[in-house]
Amino acid sequence: MKIVHIDSSIAGHEGTSSILAKSVVDKLVSGQNTQVHYRDLNQENFGHLTDEIFSGFRLEAAERNDVQQAAAKRSEIYIEELRDADVLVLAAPMYNFSTPSTVKAWIDHVARAGISFAYRENGPVGLLNVKKAYVVSTRGGQYAGSGFDHMSPWIEQVLKFVGIQDVEFIYAEGMAGGNAEQSVQVANQQIAELS
Template sequence: MTQTVLRIDASARRQGSISRQLTDSIINRVAPDAEIATRDLADGLPLINEAWVDANFTPADARTPEQRQTLALSDTLVAEVTAADIIVIGLPIYNFGVPATLKAWVDLVARAGVTFRYTEAGPEGLLTGKRAYIAVASGGTEAGSEIDFATGYVRHVLGFIGITDVHFVAADRLMLDAESSMKKANAQVETLGVAA
């Protein structure tokens, strides 16, 4: 059975992007024969607003046509994640955190009753059984360091919606030693297992 990969590019740069380059390498390594769906966040996403929140918290069978239209993009983004076996995210670190477009994507996808639910034991993610790979690129921030507010956030939000099998490949501190950083990242890609 052919696997489906959802590729999410969060870099604002379409040319010369290290996170896009690493995303290519990861997909070629773990799912070379998969069907690829691409969501390029460089195209931009709207921020949630009061109308979106009102529509989201209105029961589905009570939504007006306008509210359904307000949620249409969010529904599409949720469907993309739901349909994917593997999610590969190109994650540049901007000013110690995730790009604003990736945060907008999270806000549109993390929906109570749709991608997670609240239980007596706490929140429970509903998008289980998936694997995620995160291609990290940074100029000066060391991945996993105390000034990295991106990788921990992405791991947490993916787990929140049920995706707990998460693997990182990091080309970090590129401004300090790009050659060594890329060598390390490419070696990490080679250790990734091919998806069954």
């Protein structure tokens, strides 16, 4: 099994989402021949999508300037990591009712027409065949399934759009309201039951 493990917590390895995502990876690795490719998005040297970068994605390699070449190369590395993976584990804490900006920037480098998805006669088709995605999300309040949770539906939709159809969320909510320990226990119980 090949796993792509993505962290995005501004607290790094000490962040609860990072710790829980590591537990997911450890559970999946247990007793299996597994390769894990780890990436901390806060350590990546990539920016947010710009017109220059977006335009470069649509050009042939020989037509790109240096900035566009670097962005396209980075994008192709991210896509290839997923193309080779069986499982994606994404640590995505909720900040201000949304995903970390690094996750959005990563997705902007992954979701590319003709490479990770294609427009066909009957609509868009995802081209990545990752079998399963686990999204670990920590939140200060209780937001899952409420109108305040814009993040989960968006992440699920964009992952399915690129071909990752089986998306499971693991939440640790109420982290700022005195329920942190209990929330982590609930998340750890869900992780313990993964197969």
